[in-house]
Amino acid sequence: MKQELKSVGKGVRKKDAMQLLLGKPAYVDDVTPSDCLVVKVLRSPHAHALIEEIHTDVAMRVPGIVAVYTYRDVPQKRFTMAGQTYPEPSPYDRLILDRRLRFVGDAVAIVAGENEAAVDKALRLIKVRYEVLTPLLDFRSALDHEILVHPEESWHALCDVGADNRRNLCAQGMESDGDVEQVFADCDVVLERTFHTKACHQAMMETFRTYTEIDTYGRLHVISSTQIVFHARRILANALDIPKSKIHVEKPRIGGGFGAKQTLVAEIYPAFVTWKTGRAAKMIYTRRECQIAGSPRHEMEVKVKLGADRDGTIRALDVHTLSNTGAYGEHGPTTVGLSGHKSIPLYTGSLEAFRFAWDVVYTNVESAGAYRGYGATQGIFAVESAVNELSEMLGLDPVAVRMKNMVKQGQIMPAYYNEPASACALDRCMQQCADAFDWAKKYPVRVTENGKIRAAGVAMAMQGSGISGVDVGSASVKLNDDGFYVLRIGAADMGTGCDTILAQMTAECMDCAIEDVIVFGADTDASPYDSGSYASSTTYVTGRAVEKACLELKEKMCTVAAELLDCPTADVVFCGREISRADGTASVSLTDVANKSMCRNNIALEATCSHSSPTSPPPFMVGMVEIELDRETGTVEVLDYHAVVDCGTVVNPNLARIQTEGGLVQGIGMTLYENIQYDERGHLSENSLMQYRIPTRLETGRLHVSFAPSYEQSGPFGAKSVGEIVINTPAPAIAHAIYRATGRWYRELPILPEHVALGDTVK
Amino acid sequence: MLTFNRYLRATSLEEAYTEAQKKSSVVLGGGMWLRLGKRRIGTAIDLSDLGLCGVEETEDSYRIGAYTTLRDLECHAALNTQYSGVLRESLRAIVGVQFRNLATVGGSVFGRFGFSDVVTVLLALDASVELYKAGVVSLERFCTMGRVNDILTHVIIPKRSLSVSYHAQRNSATDFPVLNVCAARNGEQVTVCVGARPARAVAYRYTLDGTAGKAERIANEIASRAVFDSNTRATARYRRHLCCVLVRRALDDILEKEEA
Amino acid sequence: MEITLTLNGNKITASVAPDTVLLDFLREHGCASVKCGCETSGCGLCTVFLDDKPVLSCSVPVVRADGHKVTTLEGLQEEAAEFIGFIADQGAEQCGFCNPGFVMNTIALLRENPDPTDDEIRAYLAGNLCRCSGYEGQTRGIRAYLNAKKEGRL
Incomplete structure (x- = not known):
């Protein structure tokens, strides 16, 4: 039932484009008054500590200081800051301020004052004596560790996600279809590999920020840079322990989110100040706060066991994901699911059995959250890399191996809640991409005149369209x-x-x-x-x-x-x-x-x-990359990236293309240099954009995006989704190309020049 | 956030110098990373009004005012012609045009930052610094000095007929270098500077003896002599490896240039 | 301290603290286009012209601008309007938060080099970070504008 369309399918300008390009006031800090209280948070210098004593009297005496709040001043009902549908799968493990501090950057006190200078001064004058505890920094040993991140009695989970705070467990589970062990026993080859991805940051250009005031009706009016106004209302009501009817949340233009603003990172502090003082208040996160106390991607270790025959038939997949939710459980139980649900079904075409199991653990590092791709990005890096390894091991063309095994239109996907691939043009994506990229010519490794190596890599991906x-x-x-x-x-x-x-x-x-x-x-x-x-x-x-x-x-x-x-x-x-x-x-x-x-x-x-949809039809895509690699320095330059996306009907080709290009570049950054390094005391080195390097326009390579649309009957005009899937292919495709150029598989991100030059595949 | 109690737009070098003797005072360069510091400063001394912008060309040198911006150097025709475009090459990757329009040569040199691209190049060009009280001091010596309370007014590059080559390795395009190397050849005399080790740049001098494979030999020797360290961007081991590669490449460039 | 500067063609005199940076001063003086994206002089969001040169306003003590000319996007609406439609036609403005800095530096580029190659565009704008667009749409937009100009289609 395809109609002749007049507006859908047209690459029209975004309605707000011209105003934004002219720099008109549009964002939280532009459209809210500046004569309000400045709110800042004193942040923990320790990864794990208890507040023994905290004295705020000297800070309170700073002229212009209106309030200093500590853990003694806040409601004692735990909540989650994850922006999810109630009842949230994320455990209720937060207080606005807690006596126990669980990561470097955790909130110790809230200060509100008439101006920034006064607030900065007061922050320095709060006297805290900490009982410094040993932090739990290694997520691989967190489960059942003697150090507990959340020993408190009041911790509770609303949903049965296998969580147990006495075991540092935020979620645990397993699902399967068929008898994997039996299929593995019957396979010609069984390959087992472990992959590791880090807690990358969304690094949206506008940091977290919120303005709050009491309106004419005595309600709390919140203007925030958020993706989730309704969840924000509920979460604020939970945190402040006040009726939801007392809260009104709106969002103006948002300076980027990518999932970061699906968690209530900033809102709670000014809201608490305004509710207590009756005064308008504003909190603007610094970039440093954004880096150390934001809501980055979940670090994951993904173990893939893949069983196949010599002809490249992929028969069984066993995926185990260990996810690090950090100090708090926001999005912990849900992100992990995608690491299997969006990777294993890609091979529905041939899979006879699968198993997917997961553990999500608490540690004393920055709390993770939602970042474009959710857990799919991590899982797809692992499974797609494993499939590339299998292909190379068997001497088969990885494109042919995928064509042979991939999910096809109409198939039921047991690893995707038994939902059907109701609209799937993944095969066309692969063919179209291979043609446009000229896979046959670029797959063989070449040496350039100046001695650099040119090589290519491939990966495919899927995501969902809503929950x-x-x-x-x-x-x-x-x-x-x-x-x-x-x-x-x-x-x-x-x-x-x-x-x-x-x-x-x-x-x-x-x-x-x-x-x-x-x-x-x-x-x-x-x-x-x-x-x-x-x-x-x-x-x-x-x-x-x-x-x-x-x-x-x-x-x-x-x-x-x-x-x-x-x-x-x-x-x-x-x-x-x-x-x-x-x-x-x-x-x-x-x-x-x-x-x-x-x-x-x-x-x-x-x-x-x-x-509301009973299904979440996956968009599909294929990415192919050509790199130029300098074996001596280890530099990897992305030359060309081809992507073909099946997002169903393309509602606005311009915007879908830009979404794709933006996602690819974030994926490139994550693969090659966006790094997260904690020292032994739990301090994050990459606490600014000077240290956490996101791609500039000098390192995107040339991006070539096209579409191979299927038609999703249950979607509007046949559309599915495009926002997240686009970040998923760069990591496995680039890692594949690097293998082609060096003969070494890199299973941990980022793959820095040093690792390539020195051949350090495992740290 | 950096705080100043007082801002002094100095009207003379003497005034700036006197003020700079106080421990709580700081002489401003380009003002980069103002928001980075946590230090609370008594007096910020601004030399904007002292005519320290611009490059003076004399018979035997280029005298560069301390407030000349990196962008001015990057775009300076005579300097880049004289030194094989090495200033352009070494400066272009520093953050962005808007940054280089502010960052000054004086600020970059005075800080003697371990990650500096500018210092590595200037060292290879045998530059000196002119201090208000102490007079002219070679950059090499200046790099070994401790805290200096003097005012850096100029950087002087002697005019020489050199072949020069600059190589830097970065983890991403406009990041700090993981290592940088500048090699300059004056006849049979070669100076190789290695910076971002990650400590301050150091210079090594060689006389070419005409034997084959010299680039590789010198590169290996420097790599074994130089001290490298690890930081968040790279390990000492990688830096030593890079040193071999980049020194060899830089020497290959200038040896080839000479032959061509 | 009292300073006098020309902001978008208007002479203004103001009393400022010695450590006020130009970025904050400009936002307080009605220039909401000037954005802060980092504290490390590295994102380009706060780009303004100081005596016609693009600079990072986060890194200029406002006292240093005393006696100088400062221009923000508020003062260059017409010059911007000439090409921004081409960016909008690509959808490359996206969230828009980096746009003012990007547009300012593009104006600076085109004043300095009216006919840049794509690589020259990328090099000049390297200090303007954008997390949404992947950059290529911005380059295509500028290219489309330059082509339109060459072909007399403006």
């Missing part, structure tokens, strides 16, 4: 004077362009121009409920809600038009600019209908619909 059976997207569409529409959403455009693509869908449904659709969001008081923008859900889930709402609004408009046309509703047809009698004898303009809605009218020309 099946959980995520709720909603849309309200309203007809206004003269016939323009307002679309209200609770999903959060964080630069990704969801405001625009949802407007494209509205325009398509209402048969109007995209300019005639105004988008508003997100605001807990005014927007219809939406889980928020994460898990690659907005296009697929909220998009469908937009379709539903438009359909309902059209019916209402037809009812009003029928009154004007003096005929039964069943006899009118909606034609965008007008509504006509089916027999063509008369019509009313959209303007007439809109104006009628405001005079002697009993039918609200507004419709709100929600949508």
Whole structure:
């Protein structure tokens, strides 16, 4: 049922593009008053400690200081800062301030004052005596370690995720299909490898920041850079122990999120200050705080056991993931799942059995969170690398091996909750990518005139489109004077362009121009409920809600038009600019209908619909990279990166392409230099953008993105998702190319020039 | 965040010098990394009004004012023609144009930072620094000196007919170097400077004897003599390895240049 | 301390603390386009012109700007408007937080080198970080603008 589309599928400009490019005020700090309290947090210098004594009297005497709060001042009910649907899988293991400090950067005290200088001074004057405890820094030995990160009685988990704080366990589980051991015993080759990825940072350009005030109604009004306004409301209510009705959360433009802002990193501190003092307050994270006390990717060690036959048939996969959630459990139980759920099903085509098991552990390092790809990025690095190793070991072309084993349209994926690959063009992605990249020519290793090595690598990936059976997207569409529409959403455009693509869908449904659709969001008081923008859900889930709402609004408009046309509703047809009698004898303009809605009218020309999907149709993609490697210095230069994506119908080709390019470059950074190093006391070296190096435009290589769209029946106009999958291929593809050039497999990221030059494959 | 109690736009070098004698005073260079420091400073001394910007070309040298920016040096036609574009090559990877429009030669040299690209090159070009009270001191000696309370006013590069080559290894494009090497050849005399070890750059001098394989031999010898250390970016072992590679490459460049 | 500087063509006199940096001063004086992305002089978000040269306003003590000319994107709206549509046509503005610094430095590039190659564009803008776009769309946008200009399509 493919329709002729007028707005969907067009590479239109983002609605906010020109204003953003002109530097107009749009973000939290631009649009909120500056004459409010400055809020900062005193951060723990120790990875593990108890506060023995804390004296705030001297700090309080600094002129301009309004409040200094310690663990004695906060509610004693634990909560989680993870922005997830209630009941959250993440354990309730946080207090706003705690006597036990669990990582370097953990909050010791909150200071609020009239200006930054006073607050900085007060921070220096808080006297703390710490009982310094031995930190638990090695996640491989965390399970059942004698040092407990969360020994407290009040720790609790709302969902059965196998968590046990007495064992440092944030989650544990296992699932399988078929008898893996039996299949392994029957395989020609069985390969076992261990991979390690670190806690990379989202490094969005706008750090965490929140403004809070008490509004006219005595409620807490929160303006925050967040992906999850509704979850934020609930989490703040839990943290402050106040009714949810007392809180109003909205987000202005967001300066990037990538999952970081799916956790309430900054909100709680100014909110607490405002609630206690009644004064407006603002907290702006420094980049340093963003690095040491943010919500980075979960560090994971992924063990892959792969059984295959000599002809390259992949018959069994056994994946075990050990995930490091750090000091707190945000997104711990859920990220880990993706490391298996989004990697193993790629080989549904031939797999006879699989097993996937996981442990998620607490340690005394920065708490992890959500970062684009969630756990899929880590799992796909492992499984795709293992498949490349298998291919090279058997002397088979890795592209051919994948063509032989990959998941195909219509197959049921046992490792993906038995959901079907209802729309899958992975085979076309592979073929199209191999052609465009010229795999046949670039796969063989070449030596350039200056002695450098050129080599190629390949990987494929999948992700989801929302969380099946959980995520709720909603849309309200309203007809206004003269016939323009307002679309209200609770999903959060964080630069990704969801405001625009949802407007494209509205325009398509209402048969109007995209300019005639105004988008508003997100605001807990005014927007219809939406889980928020994460898990690659907005296009697929909220998009469908937009379709539903438009359909309902059209019916209402037809009812009003029928009154004007003096005929039964069943006899009118909606034609965008007008509504006509089916027999063509008369019509009313959209303007007439809109104006009628405001005079002697009993039918609200507004419709709100929600949508939740029982499935999460995966987008698929293939990436191929050509590198140039200097064997002596170890420098790896990305020359060309080809990516072909099946995100279903491409709603906006420009934005989908930029999403892909942005994701690839983040993936390149993660693979080659974005590093995380803790010293023996648990201090993070990469605590600034000077130390944590993200890619500049000199090291992206040339990116070539194209699409091989399938059509997802359950998605809006056949669309799936694109936001996250795009970060998943660079690590395995580049590691593969490096193997081709050096003969060595690198199974830990980042792969630094030093490792390549000296051949240090394992630390 | 760095704090100053007082900001002094000095009207004379004498005024700046007198103020600089106080322990709590700091002479500003380009002002880079102002937000990085935690130090609380009494007086920040600004030399902007003392005419220390720009490159003066004399018969036998280039006299570079301390407040000349890295970008000025990078784009300086005569200097780059004279020294095979090595200034452009060594400066272009430093953060970005906006950074190099602020960062000054004086600030870079006075700090004698271990990661410096500028110092490694200037050392190879046999540069000197001009201090307000102490007068002209060779950069090599300056690099070995402890805390200096004097005011650095100029960097002087002698005009020589040199072949020069610069190589740096970075983990990512505009990151600090993991190691950098600058080799300069004046007839049979070769100076090889190795910086970002990660400590301050050091110079090694050789007289070429015309035997084959000299580049490799010199490279290996320097790598075995120089002291390397580890930091978050690389280990000493890798730096020693790189030293062999980069010195050899730099020497190959200038030996080839000479032959061509 | 009292300073006088020309901000976007307007002479302003202000009393400042000795350690105020230009970035904070500009935001306090209505220039919300100037953004802070790091504390380590490395992201390019705070790029403004000091006497027509692009600089990092986070690294300039405002006293140093006394007697000088400072220009922010607020003062260059028309010059920016000439090419930003081409960036928007790529979708390469994305979250937009890095845009003002990127646009400012692009203006500086095009003033200095009106006909840059793609590699010259990348080199000049290397100090402007962007985490969303992957950069290539920005380069394509500038290229499209330059082509349009050459072909007289502006």
